[in-house]
Amino acid sequence: MVERANRPSALTPGAAAPEAQVNIEGSGDSSKVVATLPSGESVEVLLFGATVTSWKSNGGKTENLWLSEKAALDGSKAVRGGVPVVFPVFGPPPKSGHPTSSLPQHGFARTSRWEFLGKSTSEDTVDSNSVKLDFGLYSKGVSEEARKAWPLDFGLVYSVTLSKDSLQTIINVRNEGETSFEFQFLLHTYLKVNDISKVAINGLTGVSYIDKVLDASTHSQSGSITITGEVDRVYQSIPQDTTSVVEDGTPRFDVVRDNLPDTVVWNPWVEKAKAMGDFAPDEDYKHMVCVEVGAVNGWQKLEKGEVFEGGQTIKSLL
Numbered sequence: 001m002v003e004r005a006n007r008p009s010a011l012t013p014g015a016a017a018p019e020a021q022v023n024i025e026g027s028g029d030s031s032k033v034v035a036t037l038p039s040g041e042s043v044e045v046l047l048f049g050a051t052v053t054s055w056k057s058n059g060g061k062t063e064n065l066w067l068s069e070k071a072a073l074d075g076s077k078a079v080r081g082g083v084p085v086v087f088p089v090f091g092p093p094p095k096s097g098h099p100t101s102s103l104p105q106h107g108f109a110r111t112s113r114w115e116f117l118g119k120s121t122s123e124d125t126v127d128s129n130s131v132k133l134d135f136g137l138y139s140k141g142v143s144e145e146a147r148k149a150w151p152l153d154f155g156l157v158y159s160v161t162l163s164k165d166s167l168q169t170i171i172n173v174r175n176e177g178e179t180s181f182e183f184q185f186l187l188h189t190y191l192k193v194n195d196i197s198k199v200a201i202n203g204l205t206g207v208s209y210i211d212k213v214l215d216a217s218t219h220s221q222s223g224s225i226t227i228t229g230e231v232d233r234v235y236q237s238i239p240q241d242t243t244s245v246v247e248d249g250t251p252r253f254d255v256v257r258d259n260l261p262d263t264v265v266w267n268p269w270v271e272k273a274k275a276m277g278d279f280a281p282d283e284d285y286k287h288m289v290c291v292e293v294g295a296v297n298g299w300q301k302l303e304k305g306e307v308f309e310g311g312q313t314i315k316s317l318l
């Protein structure tokens with residue numbers, strides 16, 4: 001018989017369950033919030049861009065996100081890897097005549113310093129521990145340049161929730177001004193894989209996509225996506241919620257969209273990877289694939305005081 005009496009246990013009546021640890025590390029634009037569950041899973045979020053730069057599941061043993069060895073983590077440029085937040089425009093903005101036209105590619109959220117608004121935990125049982133981290137970005141918190149290029153009053157709250165086997169990232173966009181505005185939003189998630197040649201992406205069969213490699217023509221997906229060259233596709237108005245990443249026949253990730261109709265699948269492959277100064281090592285296009293959920297086909301419109309909420313839950317299936 002196992003002797004239990006002297007063993008400290010979170011299940012002892014009246015004893016507090018162990019809590020997730022949340023710490024702020026570093027300073028200035030290198031500051032990051034690090035949260036760790038009692039069971040070892042962790043997430044790291046850089047305040048610059050509110051960029052998730054690491055998510056470890058499986059007791060902390062499995063890193064799920066790809067991060068370039070040359071990613072700038074000091075606020076000097078957008079992070080190459082992790083989960084950059086794209087707002088208020090996806091890709092290069094419309095050439096002229098749109099309120100986002102003077103913004104840089106993918107907007108300013110990924111290059112703005114966000115505020116850490118705090119954490120909340122849920123501890124029904126030791127096993128269902130999770131921690132939610134909230135980050136905020138408001139019009140008055142963006143650079144003068146960004147404010148000048150997009151002079152609209154908005155508030156963003158970005159919630160990152162770490163659970164044992166999943167990471168949820170949800171944006172709340174509020175129009176805090178007197179006039180309506182339009183925006184696009186996307187979570188530019190770099191998933192880490194062992195071998196891109198063994199990866200299949202499922203759940204997009206029959207969905208129309210714009211192929212940005214092939215002169216922006218429209219196609220319809222038949223079967224799984226496999227990656228054997230540069231891929232840059234915008235899948236639009238997807239009916240099913242889950243996109244699955246399978247590696248070597250084994251389910252690896254489920255990416256579940258919440259109120260976001262579109263998904264970009266991107267892998268730069270050999271030449272584009274080499275051409276990006278912050279993508280390293282060059283050969284690492286073999287170890288990543290971006291599955292980016294978003295609302296990027298057309299524009300989301302918010303009237304004064306209105307709110308939009310959308311995001312994703314990524315399940316690590318290892």
Ligand SMILES: O=P(O)(O)OC[C@H]1O[C@@H](O)[C@H](O)[C@@H](O)[C@@H]1O
Binds near residue numbers: 105106188212232233
């Ligand atoms: O180099 P950036 O600005 O981070 O963008 C990376 C890629 O982001 C993807 O979302 C786009 O579809 C690609 O066209 C783009 O190349």
